Amino acid sequence: RKEVEQDPGPFNVPEGATVAFNCTYSNSASQSFFWYRQDCRKEPKLLMSVYSSGNEDGRFTAQLNRASQYISLLIRDSKLSDSATYLCVVSLFNDYKLSFGAGTTVTVRA
Amino acid sequence: EAGVAQSPRYKIIEKRQSVAFWCNPISGHATLYWYQQILGQGPKLLIQFQNNGVVDDSQLPKDRFSAERLKGVDSTLKIQPAKLEDSAVYLCASSPIQGASGNTIYFGEGSWLTVV
Numbered sequence: 622r623k624e625v626e627q628d629p630g631p632f633n634v635p636e637g638a639t640v641a642f643n644c645t646y647s648n649s650a651s652q653s654f655f656w657y658r659q660d661c662r663k664e665p666k667l668l669m670s671v672y673s674s675g676n677e678d679g680r681f682t683a684q685l686n687r688a689s690q691y692i693s694l695l696i697r698d699s700k701l702s703d704s705a706t707y708l709c710v711v712s713l714f715n716d717y718k719l720s721f722g723a724g725t726t727v728t729v730r731a
Numbered sequence: 732e733a734g735v736a737q738s739p740r741y742k743i744i745e746k747r748q749s750v751a752f753w754c755n756p757i758s759g760h761a762t763l764y765w766y767q768q769i770l771g772q773g774p775k776l777l778i779q780f781q782n783n784g785v786v787d788d789s790q791l792p793k794d795r796f797s798a799e800r801l802k803g804v805d806s807t808l809k810i811q812p813a814k815l816e817d818s819a820v821y822l823c824a825s826s827p828i829q830g831a832s833g834n835t836i837y838f839g840e841g842s843w844l845t846v847v
Contacts, residue, residue: 629771653833654833655833663840664838665822665838666838667834670834708774719776721774723771723772724773
């Protein structure tokens, strides 16, 4: 079983729509969770950390469900510039080893 | 602030040839990582350096891959001989601290390798 699994998509949505997707992780000892964004042929960049109580950053909302071992990302009012691959990343407490999912591709159309 | 610099950006080689990639981390960052990202997959850690020492190279295919960071600053990743399955993007990343969390790692743009 992979450490981090994601629905690869693609999720094709119109501008202004809401899109949400999940990521599951296999190690129950995972403590830190992140969403990274990767544009085509570019490097991964941190989008946001995911906190236990859930957190928002503008149009982006991240949730963590430890019982079911998944995290989610919701994008409201999608923009064309949100088109990217979103990588789910988990790590153990104070462990430098980041486990990346394969990514979920989102395409926002005009 | 300058980011993580990598070169070359693109390289095409034949199988069994050798290739080397160079990385210069963000100034002052003690920790340097090399990741391999195969198309359609997430990045996989190959090796981590803390200053000029290796912290983790458990996933580095040591029969063909080698990496060094002699002066604790820039680093070189070498593949010799290359196989078709080595076709990937090689991402260098750096962090100011050891045991970095995912919100303190910065990636370079990557070196794209195609083995034919």
